[in-house]
Amino acid sequence: MSDRDQTFAKVTQAIEPFNKKQAALTDDTSFARDLEWDSLTVMDFVAAIEDEFDIIITMNMQAEIETVGQLVDAVEKLKA
Template sequence: MDRAAVDTKIRSIMEPFNKKGVEINDSTTFAGDMEFDSLTVMDFVAAIEDEFDIIISMNQQAEIESYGQLVDAVTKMVAE
């Protein structure tokens, strides 16, 4: 699956979590721009893991701060 396909899927998963209607781009941050709290992050990560049949470790989650980093990480995991 290429990056564009992963991006499209993640955007559809993110829609219900984007309560403030923030415009999403690669530099959009989850904590700052999206104002995700820890519970929202857990729910969002679970939705992504289910959709792509992957596991995002706590260490990986700590390193992913922006939307672009998430898309890149998921694209890499799906390819493995």
């Protein structure tokens, strides 16, 4: 399993408690469209990801991240 696959698994595991719609989670899953998250849910989830990976996701980065795949790539970049 590659590092990205491991990161994807951890990210999707972190999404589960917030996945009220039980949407299928792929690289293309959209936080706004598919999961229908509001801004408070996003903030709670970002905090959980930051704690899980010991990283900081800036507000500018958050604004650019729309899908699970983009988040996984951003986490991989920040971990490096």
